[in-house]
Amino acid sequence: MGDLEQARVDASVKGGANLRILASFLILSATIGFLNINMYKLHFNKSLKLSKIRYILSIIFLLLLGNRSPVYNILFTSFLIFIICKYKGKLKLSKLIPLSVIGLIAVIAFVGGIGAYRVINTESFSNYPEFRTYLYNEDYLGLSLYVFTHYLSIGFENFMRVLEVVPNILNYKLGKSYLEPILTVLPGTQYTLDMQIKMALNQGYLGGGTVPSVMGEAFANFGYLGWFFVPFFSMVILRIVYFRFSANSNNMYLVLIYAFLLNHFSNSLLSGLASSSIMPYISLLVYIGYGKYISINKSSRKVFTHGEKITSNGITP
Numbered sequence: 001m002g003d004l005e006q007a008r009v010d011a012s013v014k015g016g017a018n019l020r021i022l023a024s025f026l027i028l029s030a031t032i033g034f035l036n037i038n039m040y041k042l043h044f045n046k047s048l049k050l051s052k053i054r055y056i057l058s059i060i061f062l063l064l065l066g067n068r069s070p071v072y073n074i075l076f077t078s079f080l081i082f083i084i085c086k087y088k089g090k091l092k093l094s095k096l097i098p099l100s101v102i103g104l105i106a107v108i109a110f111v112g113g114i115g116a117y118r119v120i121n122t123e124s125f126s127n128y129p130e131f132r133t134y135l136y137n138e139d140y141l142g143l144s145l146y147v148f149t150h151y152l153s154i155g156f157e158n159f160m161r162v163l164e165v166v167p168n169i170l171n172y173k174l175g176k177s178y179l180e181p182i183l184t185v186l187p188g189t190q191y192t193l194d195m196q197i198k199m200a201l202n203q204g205y206l207g208g209g210t211v212p213s214v215m216g217e218a219f220a221n222f223g224y225l226g227w228f229f230v231p232f233f234s235m236v237i238l239r240i241v242y243f244r245f246s247a248n249s250n251n252m253y254l255v256l257i258y259a260f261l262l263n264h265f266s267n268s269l270l271s272g273l274a275s276s277s278i279m280p281y282i283s284l285l286v287y288i289g290y291g292k293y294i295s296i297n298k299s300s301r302k303v304f305t306h307g308e309k310i311t312s313n314g315i316t317p
Contacts, residue, residue, distance in 0.1 A: 024279050027070050028286050030058035032256070034078045038085045039252050068114035073263060075110070079103065080259040088249040111151055112144030119143060155213040155270040158197075162216035165200040173221045181278040193220060194276040209276060217272035230273070234265055253291045260287060 033051040040048050055074075062070045087095070119125045119135070120143075126135055130150075134143035166172065177193040184190045191199070194209025197220075203210060214234075218226030238261055245254040264273075264280055274280060 024070055024277075024282075026058040026062055027073055027279070028283055030055045030074045031077050031081075031260075032287075032290060033058075034074075035081055035252060035256050038081060063114075068111060071114075072107075072110060073267070075106075076266075077259050077263045080262055081255060084245075084255050084259060085252075108145070108148050112146075112148035115147035115151065116140055116144040119147065154211065158210050159213045159216040161201055161210060162197060162212045162220055165197060166220045167223075169200045170196060170220065172223060175221050177217065177221055177272075178274045181274050181276065182281060184278055192276045193217065193272065211271040211276060213270055214268040214272050217268075217274075234268075234273070237261065238265065253294055256287055256290070260284070 033048075033055045037048050037051050037055070059071055059074060062074070083099070119131050120140070125131050130146070131143065134140070134146065173193065180190075180192050184192065192209065194211045197210040197212060201210065212220060214230065215227055218230035220226075222229060241254065241258050241261060245251065245258050248254065260283060264283075
C-alpha cells in the first residue's frame with residue numbers, strides 16, 4: 001500500500017475507467033437494495049436478508065478500494081431514503097436538529113477517517129509538512145480532523161483556481177465538460193475538467209484532479225452567466241421532482257430519484273455536476289430503467305407508484 005492515494009485514480013486515466021465503473025455499480029446495487037428494504041418493511045412488514053447482506057458487502061468492498069466517495073454516496077443516499085420514507089419529506093425542527101448533529105459527527109468521522117487512512121498508507125505523504133507532525137506523533141485523531149477541515153476548504157480554493165485558468169489558459173467549455181465524463185469509458189487516456197484544471201495549473205499532487213466546485217464548473221463553461229443559469233436550472237429540476245413527490249409521497253420510485261438528486265446536487269457544491277465521473281449519468285439511467293421495470297411488473301407497480309399494500313389475498317389500497 002505504498003501509494004494508495006494514487007492507485008485509486010490510475011484506472012480513471014490509464015486504459016479507460018471500465019474497472020472502476022464496474023466497481024461503482026455497487027453504489028447502485030446497494031442503493032436500490034436499501035430502497036427495497038425500506039419498501040418491504042413499509043408495505044409488507046418483511047425483512048430482505050439478502051439485500052441487507054449485499055448492502056453491507058458492497059460497502060466493505062468499496063472501503064477496501066480506499067475511496068471514500070462511493071461509500072459516502074451509499075450512506076448519504078440511504079439516509080435520505082430513510083428520512084423521506086419515514087417523514088414523507090417533511091421533517092420538524094425538533095427532529096431535524098438531533099439528526100443533523102448525528103449526521104455531522106458521522107460525516108466528520110467517515111471523511112476524516114478514510115482520508116487519514118489514505119495518508120497513513122501512502123508513503124509519499126510522509127514528506128508533506130502538513131502531515132509529517134501527525135504521522136511522526138501517531139496522532140491519528142488529529143490527522144483525521146485536519147483532513148476533514150482541509151476537505152471543507154477545497155471547494156473555495158479550487159473555485160479561485162478556476163478563475164485563474166479560465167479563459168486565460170483553458171477556453172470556455174460551452175457545456176462540453178458536462179459531456180466529457182462519458183468519454184472516460186473509452187480506451188486510452190481521457191481527461192475530464194478536473195484533470196484539465198490540474199494540468200493547466202501544473203499541479204503534481206497525488207490523487208485525482210482539481211475539482212472545480214459547481215460554481216467553478218459553471219464559470220468554466222459559460223462564464224459569469226453560468227453562475228445564474230446552472231443553479232437556477234438545478235433548483236428547477238429539484239422543485240419539479242419534489243412537487244411530484246409531494247403529490248404522491250408513497251411513490252417509491254420518486255423517493256429514489258429525489259434522494260439521488262439531493263445527494264448529487266449536494267456533492268456538486270464541491271466537485272461540480274459532472275467534472276470527473278460518468279457515474280451520475282449511469283446512475284440516472286439505471287434508476288430510470290429500474291422505474292421502467294417497476295412499471296412492467298404489476299405487483300411492484302402498485303407498491304412503488306401508489307404505495308398500496310400487498311396481503312395474502314392480493315393488493316389492497
